[in-house]
Amino acid sequence: xxxxxxxxxxxxxxxxxxxxxxxxxxxxxxxxxxxxxxxxxxxxxxxxxxxxxxxxxxxxxxxxxxxxxxxxxxxxxxxxxxxxxxxxxxxxxxxxxxxxxxxxxxxxxxxxxxxxxxxxxxxxxxxxxxxxxxxxxxxxxxxxxxxxxxxxxxxxxxxxxxxxxxxxxxxxxxxxxxxxxxxxxxxxxxxxxxxxxxxxxxxxxxxxxxxxxxxxxxxxxxxxxxxxxxxxxxxx
Numbered sequence: 001x002x003x004x005x006x007x008x009x010x011x012x013x014x015x016x017x018x019x020x021x022x023x024x025x026x027x028x029x030x031x032x033x034x035x036x037x038x039x040x041x042x043x044x045x046x047x048x049x050x051x052x053x054x055x056x057x058x059x060x061x062x063x064x065x066x067x068x069x070x071x072x073x074x075x076x077x078x079x080x081x082x083x084x085x086x087x088x089x090x091x092x093x094x095x096x097x098x099x100x101x102x103x104x105x106x107x108x109x110x111x112x113x114x115x116x117x118x119x120x121x122x123x124x125x126x127x128x129x130x131x132x133x134x135x136x137x138x139x140x141x142x143x144x145x146x147x148x149x150x151x152x153x154x155x156x157x158x159x160x161x162x163x164x165x166x167x168x169x170x171x172x173x174x175x176x177x178x179x180x181x182x183x184x185x186x187x188x189x190x191x192x193x194x195x196x197x198x199x200x201x202x203x204x205x206x207x208x209x210x211x212x213x214x215x216x217x218x219x220x221x222x223x224x225x226x227x228x229x230x231x232x233x234x235x236x
Contacts, residue, residue, distance in 0.1 A: 036234040037202055038190050042183030044175040046224045047214060050163035053135045055127040058153040062117035069119050073099055076150050080125045083145055087138040093129040132220060165211055165222040176206060179228035187232045199233030
């Protein structure tokens with residue numbers, strides 16, 4: 001009887017181990033199948049007009065009399081403000097920075113030729129406006145200030161015009177949806193080509209939004225771009 005009981009116990013143990021091995025094998029196969037994934041990217045782009053312009057107007061003036069130089073700056077500043085106002089720029093969009101005054105006699109060394117003017121000044125009047133097109137129209141007429149005696153400075157790095165786009169938050173939801181939808185379309189195509197079914201998302205990441213000039217000739221037109229990366233499970 002004892003021997004028979006031992007045989008029954010051994011047989012049960014063998015069957016139990018076999019069943020456990022089968023279950024573990026099935027579980028391992030299921031896990032392996034779940035590990036089949038595809039990673040795809042979706043792109044969304046928009047071209048939008050800038051909604052803010054920062055336009056520094058820089059000019060220089062010179063004189064041997066400091067008081068006279070300041071009077072010249074005041075006249076020129078008034079002329080610029082008048083020019084901008086007549087072009088439709090609001091007064092609150094115009095700011096005047098303190099002038100940068102240089103005394104040439106204090107910087108002259110040795111016996112070189114004296115500077116024709118002792119004092120020189122660089123003045124900056126800045127327009128910060130949402131009126132993009134009126135400001136661009138005034139840029140094309142800047143020579144009118146030159147005809148009034150202003151020496152307008154060009155090609156100054158600190159005086160370059162900037163165009164900004166501040167409406168990104170309004171675009172984000174739609175662009176993220178578009179990028180995600182495009183990524184899914186790519187994943188579906190991959191799954192179909194590989195005789196698989198597209199499963200759930202394993203992980204997803206949204207890239208940073210970038211805002212750049214459309215090209216060097218049209219800085220007032222911006223290109224907004226975002227790339228979403230999505231990893232999907234694949235099943236048979």
